[in-house]
Amino acid sequence: MSDKKDRIICMNGEMLPHENATISIGAVALKYGAQIFEGLRCYRMYDGTFNVLAMEQHVQRLFDSARIMRIKIPFTSEEIKTQIIDTLRANKLTSDSYIRLACSVGEDGPITSTSGIVVSIAAFAQGRKDFP
Numbered sequence: 001m002s003d004k005k006d007r008i009i010c011m012n013g014e015m016l017p018h019e020n021a022t023i024s025i026g027a028v029a030l031k032y033g034a035q036i037f038e039g040l041r042c043y044r045m046y047d048g049t050f051n052v053l054a055m056e057q058h059v060q061r062l063f064d065s066a067r068i069m070r071i072k073i074p075f076t077s078e079e080i081k082t083q084i085i086d087t088l089r090a091n092k093l094t095s096d097s098y099i100r101l102a103c104s105v106g107e108d109g110p111i112t113s114t115s116g117i118v119v120s121i122a123a124f125a126q127g128r129k130d131f132p
Contacts, residue, residue, distance in 0.1 A: 008090040010083050010121040013075065015090050023118055026108035034105040034113070036065040042088060042097045042123070050088050055081055058101065066103055070114050073103055080119070087121045098126040 009021035028034040038058040043051045059077045066073050075083070084099060091097075100122045107116025 010087040012119055013083060023106045024108050027106045028109055028113045029104035032111045035102055036062060037102040038062050040099040042099055044095055052084060062101060071103060071117060074117055075119060083121055087123045091123050093125055095125045096127055097123050099123045
């Protein structure tokens with residue numbers, strides 16, 4: 001799927017249509033940039049399985065960044081990895097893709113807020129790059 005209107009986003013473990021995957025305009029993530037993210041590459045294998053490149057390391061780095069920012073991610077690393085694969089499946093991707101894993105402070109509050117955490121996972125087709 002390449003059209004945004006057809007995309008499925010995982011937000012806090014729930015699969016939502018792209019247009020319903022929103023956070024408040026007053027969220028600390030928007031007002032102060034209180035968000036951490038990881039960009040992952042996924043390769044579709046010939047047998048139909050997904051190979052998410054260095055998924056373990058990306059998820060661990062997300063948790064390390066969250067700890068530094070004093071953000072408590074409301075899922076385990078295993079749950080996040082399962083949600084990544086579920087998001088790929090929900091989007092029925094048949095080619096190589098890009099995954100955006102983000103953790104945002106969704107609460108409307110001061111810059112010091114660390115509650116109302118929103119974990120979002122988006123996946124969309126993105127082919128391999130050609131290098132000279």
